[in-house]
Amino acid sequence: MSHFIDRQSLWRLPLFALLMVIGLAVSSNVLAQADPEGEAATAVPALDADTWRQVRSGETGPNFRDSRADSDYNLINASGETWRQLRNRWVSPFGLIAVGGMIVVIALFYVIIGRKDLSAPRTGRKLLRWPLVVRSLHWTVATLFIVLALTGLNLLYGKFVFRSLFGDAFWASMISASKVAHNYLGPLFGILLIVLLARVLKHNWPKKHDIVWFMKGGGLVGKEHVDAGFANGGEKAWFWVLATVGIVVIASGLVMDFPNYGQGRDTMQWANILHAVGALGLTALALGHIYIGTIGSEGSLEGMTTGYVDETWAKDHHNLWYEEVKEEAVGEEQLAREREGDSGDAAPTRPS
Structure with a gap:
């Protein structure tokens, strides 16, 4: 009986030895993964300074390149670091100076000079x-x-503001909503801006009297009114800023909004810089435009809310245009009757 048991146990010895070998192999891999330095030593050849110089210069083989989405960028992306430095050291401070500086200038202008009132009572x-x-x-x-x-x-x-105030959860939702709104509303803004610029282009061609307007600071220098047509020099300058810088902002935004048309990372990075600088500059100038069109000048907002301006306002701000259309002026009572009759903007005569 014992002889039978010993013979039956002999075939288990090779099986036990095989299991021991497999166990040792698995345990060595586990220990290697638990030791990062040991893992790096077995997975990657020695990485010295010369190797990293090769990676940076682009002379290495495919093992040192990012091959995702047909990319051939090195693992060390020098252009990406350049973009980061430009964005953090130049673009962000520029935005704070431009927008914050404009707010300070507007506040000082309002305190020192105040609102530009009409030179005479309204005519009605x-x-x-x-x-x-x-x-x-x-x-x-x-x-x-x-x-x-x-x-x-x-x-x-x-x-830098909301994350510290409200925490990560609120900040994550806020930044996500901002990104979605910015990406989807941007193209719509671009289309409508181009339509608006085309619609008012005829009023914004430069004229000789615009030079005098700038020399006199739009009327701040001297006591006389400055000649201006339908659009004065400042309004024309704002128009052409929108028609140039605004188009650059729109185009660069579309490059980033639709990254599936073959543009590489370098193109995207430069589009981001151009977009940020142009948009921050436009935001600063827009604050001045908003100030002048609202509390900075009596009667200006009425033109863009009701469509009509008083004769006195027209003579003060756009005297050359007023001389062209003064015969088309209508009384407030007549306008009220037309509005009651659903005439809207259908005045008896329209300015040319």
Whole structure:
């Protein structure tokens, strides 16, 4: 009986030895993973300074490159570091100086000089300045601009303010909503801005009297009114800034919004820099535009809300235009009757 048991046990010895070998192999891998230095030593050949110089210079083979999405960038992305330095050391401070500086200038201007009031009492006779289609385009573009400016500022600076105030959970939801709104409303803003610029282009061609307007600071220098047509020098300057810088901001935004048309990382990085600098500059100038069109100048806001301006306002700010259309002025009572009859902007005659 014992002889039978011993013979039966002999075949288990090779099986036990095989299990021991497998166990030792598995345990050695586990120990290697638990030891990062040991793992690096067995998984990667020695990485010395010369190897990293090769990686940076682009002379290494495919094992040192990012091959995702047909990319051929090195694992050390020098252009990405350049972009980061530009964004953090130059673009972000520029935005704070431009936007914050404009707010300070506007506040000082209002305190020292104050609102520009009309030079004489209102006559009660109105001139049509902005038809309904232009007003609708203006307010739509203005609303989109404000939303994009706020979400863009949040993307650039918000983490330094709201994250510390409200915590990570609120901040994550806020930044996600800002990014979605910015990405989807940006193209719509671009389309409508181009339509608006095309609609008012005829009023914004430079004229000789615009030079005098700038030399006299729009009327701040001297006591006489400065000649201006339908649009004065400042309004024309704002138009052409939008038509140049604004188009650059739109184009660079589209490059980042649709990254599936073959543009590489370098293109995306430069588009980001151009977009940020242009948008921050426009935001600063827009604050001045908003100030002048609202509390900074009596009667200016009425033109873009009702479409009509008083004769006195037209003579003060756009005297050359007033001389062209003064015969078309209508009284407030007549306008009221037309509005009651659903005439809208259909005045008896329109300015040319």
